[in-house]
């Protein structure tokens with residue numbers, strides 16, 4: 275494809291992304307599948323331009339407003355070429371006058387004026403409001419200010435960057451050094467992760483999915499923070515473990531490795547499609563102690579019969595995903611306070627449901643990939659109010675057992691928050707809740723029904 279055709283494809287992709295509330299990565303996959311003429315380099319170039327435009331969207335929109343125009347897909351891409359890529363007005367015009375197949379339509383008069391207005395301009399202006407500079411909705415900074423204080427700007431800036439590519443070495447099939455060497459033989463250079471003993475961080479953005487170590491299940495793609503959540507479940511061979519919101523199995527895979535394929539690991543989710551995707555990954559990884567169950571009425575009945583029976587229940591709760599905005603740059607523009615309220619209700623219901631399933635002395639691990647206190651510490655505080663048979667264990671103690679790295683959390687709280695700015699991982703929250711053994715606490719009535727899902 276010519277550079278001009280790639281620009282037109284990026285514009286088309288942005289139009290598709292804006293047309294629905296669905297996540298951009300799924301839209302991009304469908305978009306490239308429908309365009310067989312795109313080679314792998316074209317696909318990368320087009321998605322890189324669209325993604326970078328989304329990462330700079332608030333500032334580009336502000337500039338377009340100021341210099342005359344409507345911040346829709348075409349204007350955003352034009353502004354990106356001029357202000358982020360620093361292309362000259364002449365070069366940008368050339369992209370829009372080429373008569374090549376799939377090239378964009380010529381610039382309109384208004385777009386010509388926009389090119390003149392934006393050429394040579396900086397990306398940021400002093401007059402830009404903070405939420406525009408930081409590329410977040412204006413209702414978000416007040417929610418995070420109490421948490422991060424002076425670090426707020428650094429934390430939000432870190433969410434604008436591209437995330438690194440992290441791999442988890444599958445202990446069922448390999449070890450970190452052997453996997454690193456196997457990847458290096460396929461020109462994928464990696465270095466050990468700083469936190470997780472199973473993590474390798476790739477240099478650049480290689481296509482790992484076509485390498486033998488990936489296809490043979492030696493490594494899986496998983497953010498290092500997500501790896502730590504699974505490690506902090508501290509599972510062991512022979513345990514009975516429930517991954518209640520298993521999705522496509524990212525953490526299930528890591529839990530199975532921790533259990534050395536021994537014991538029972540049940541992976542449930544309300545999404546049949548996600549659980550189906552987990553199956554391919556489990557097979558590739560050589561995992562055979564996992565039972566997948568879609569949360570339909572039958573499974574709910576089955577779970578009710580398993581009250582107080584699991585050593586560990588992981589609730590990797592549905593959440594705002596604010597900690598993963600580096601990977602999903604459109605998500606920040608699709609999130610609303612109403613969505614967060616609905617998620618809060620679901621999170622609290624899931625905690626109650628999970629609480630009934632943990633055996634006395636067992637652990638309920640609650641995790642989100644959100645930075646928002648309402649989805650995290652506020653949920654835990656409210657849960658501990660409702661359930662005096664649970665107590666929060668200091669995450670630092672479990673950390674010391676599962677990672678050689680110094681504990682990266684705050685000493686004065688029992689839970690752990692990881693963030694891109696402070697730890698170089700996606701944003702994660704983890705709390706480890708222990709159910710008191712029978713003799714030390716008043717247990718709620720075990721015959722009471724498990725609360726229904728939200």
Ligand SMILES: C[S@@+](CC[C@H](N)C(=O)[O-])C[C@H]1O[C@@H](n2cnc3c(N)ncnc32)[C@H](O)[C@@H]1O
Pocket residue numbers: 500518519520521522523524525526542543544545548569590591592593620624643727728
């Ligand atoms: C954060 S994602 C899970 C990610 C997954 N654990 C991983 O590591 O790849 C949250 C999941 O919760 C699921 N979910 C939402 N509501 C649920 C419910 N009431 N019960 C169980 N799962 C639910 C969603 O379908 C989604 O897959």
